[in-house]
Amino acid sequence: MAKRRALWGRVDIRDTSDVVSMDDKPSQVLRSGKNTSMWSAIDSVRNGEAEVCVSCGNTGALMALSVIRLRKLPGVNRPAIAILWPSNNRQGFNVMLDVGADIRADARDLLQYALMGASYARTGLALARPRVGLLNVGTEDNKGRPELREAHALISQNAEDHDFTFVGFVEGGDIPGTKADVIITDGFTGNVALKTGEGTASLIGLLLREAFKFSPLSRLAQVLAITSLQRLRKRIDPRRVNGGVFLGLNGTVVKSHGSADALGISAAVKLAVDLAQSQFSQNLAARLASVDAIPHDAPTTEQETE
Amino acid sequence: MTTSIENTKGASGKIVLSIDAMGGDRGPAAVVAGIARAAKQNAHLHFILHGKKIVAGSASGQAPGALGPR
Numbered sequence: 001m002a003k004r005r006a007l008w009g010r011v012d013i014r015d016t017s018d019v020v021s022m023d024d025k026p027s028q029v030l031r032s033g034k035n036t037s038m039w040s041a042i043d044s045v046r047n048g049e050a051e052v053c054v055s056c057g058n059t060g061a062l063m064a065l066s067v068i069r070l071r072k073l074p075g076v077n078r079p080a081i082a083i084l085w086p087s088n089n090r091q092g093f094n095v096m097l098d099v100g101a102d103i104r105a106d107a108r109d110l111l112q113y114a115l116m117g118a119s120y121a122r123t124g125l126a127l128a129r130p131r132v133g134l135l136n137v138g139t140e141d142n143k144g145r146p147e148l149r150e151a152h153a154l155i156s157q158n159a160e161d162h163d164f165t166f167v168g169f170v171e172g173g174d175i176p177g178t179k180a181d182v183i184i185t186d187g188f189t190g191n192v193a194l195k196t197g198e199g200t201a202s203l204i205g206l207l208l209r210e211a212f213k214f215s216p217l218s219r220l221a222q223v224l225a226i227t228s229l230q231r232l233r234k235r236i237d238p239r240r241v242n243g244g245v246f247l248g249l250n251g252t253v254v255k256s257h258g259s260a261d262a263l264g265i266s267a268a269v270k271l272a273v274d275l276a277q278s279q280f281s282q283n284l285a286a287r288l289a290s291v292d293a294i295p296h297d298a299p300t301t302e303q304e305t306e
Numbered sequence: 307m308t309t310s311i312e313n314t315k316g317a318s319g320k321i322v323l324s325i326d327a328m329g330g331d332r333g334p335a336a337v338v339a340g341i342a343r344a345a346k347q348n349a350h351l352h353f354i355l356h357g358k359k360i361v362a363g364s365a366s367g368q369a370p371g372a373l374g375p376r
Contacts, residue, residue: 007347015359019328037356040328050324057329259331265340276321
C-alpha cells in the first residue's frame with residue numbers, strides 16, 4: 001500500500017463500464033467495444049492526451065482497435081509487433097518483428113519491418129547503426145521463398161539511406177546471436193519462433209531444477225551455485241523484458257503479457273517511457289515517409305482499401 | 307534502455323501514459339502495483355488509468371480501500 005503513495009496526484013481515472021476479455025473476438029470488440037477500458041485507453045493516445053498506451057489485454061483485439069482508432073502510418077500496409085529477445089550481443093537484447101500482428105508479409109512489408117525495426121533498435125537499444133538480418137532457412141542467396149529474395153534486394157537498396165547495416169539472411173540460431181541486432185520475419189514465422197523460444201527456456205529451467213535435485217551432492221552444488229543461478233534467472237526472466245510494441249501506427253501501443261505481475265507491468269511501463277521520451281512515433285513516421293519518396297523498381301503491393 | 311539516439315525531449319518534461327487497467331490475468335491490482343513501481347523511479351510520470359472506477363480508484367486514493375488487499 002505504501003507504494004501507492006507514489007501515485008498520489010499523478011493518476012487521472014477514466015471510468016469505463018466494459019472489459020475486453022481474452023476470449024472476445026477482435027471483430028466483436030470493434031463493433032461493440034466502445035465502452036471498454038481498452039478502447040478508452042487507445043483513444044487517449046488518439047486525441048493526444050497521452051503519448052503511449054499500455055495494455056495487458058487480448059492481443060488480437062488490441063491490435064484491431066489500435067489500427068482502427070490510431071490508423072496506419074502513411075505507406076504502411078501491415079503494422080507489426082516487435083519484441084526484445086535476450087541475446088549474446090553487447091546490448092543484451094535483439095529486436096525481432098513481426099511476432100504475430102499478421103500471418104503474412106510480402107517483400108515490401110518486410111522492407112517496412114526493417115525500417116521500423118531499425119528505428120526501434122535505435123530507441124530501445126540505443127544503437128546508432130543497427131545491423132538488420134532477414135530470417136530465412138539458410139544464408140545463401142538462393143535459399144527461401146521468392147518474396148524473401150525480393151525483400152533481400154529491397155532492404156539492401158535502402159539500408160544506406162536509412163542508417164542501418166543489412167547483414168543479409170540469418171537463420172533461427174541467429175535470433176539470440178551476435179550476427180544481427182534486428183531480426184526481420186513475417187508474423188507467422190516470428191510467432192512460432194517466439195513461442196518455441198519461450199517453451200525451450202522453460203524446459204531448460206525445469207531440467208536444470210531436476211538435475212540439481214538428482215543427488216545429495218548435486219543439491220550441495222546448487223547451494224554453491226545459487227548466486228550464479230539467480231543471475232541467470234534474472235537474465236532470462238521474461239518479466240523483465242515484458243512488452244511487445246505495435247509499430248506502423250499513428251501512436252505507440254505497448255502490449256504487456258496477459259499474465260504479467262507488478263514487475264512485468266512496470267517493465268512495460270518503462271519501455272513506454274523510453275518510447276515517449278524519444279518521440280519514437282514521430283521519428284518513425286518521418287523515416288517511413290521518406291522511404292516512399294525513394295523510387296525502386298520492385299512492384300508495390302495492393303493497398304488495402306479502407 | 308534509458309538512453310536514446312534519436313531526438314529526445316527535454317528530460318524535465320512531464321510524460322503521460324495511458325494505461326488499460328483491465329484485461330490482464332491478474333486484474334487491475336497488478337496493473338496499479340506495476341505503475342506505482344514505475345512511478346517511484348520516475349518523478350515525471352503521469353498516468354491516465356482506464357477501468358472500472360471502483361477497482362481502479364484506489365490507485366490515486368480517490369476511493370481508498372475499494373481495491374482491498376490483494
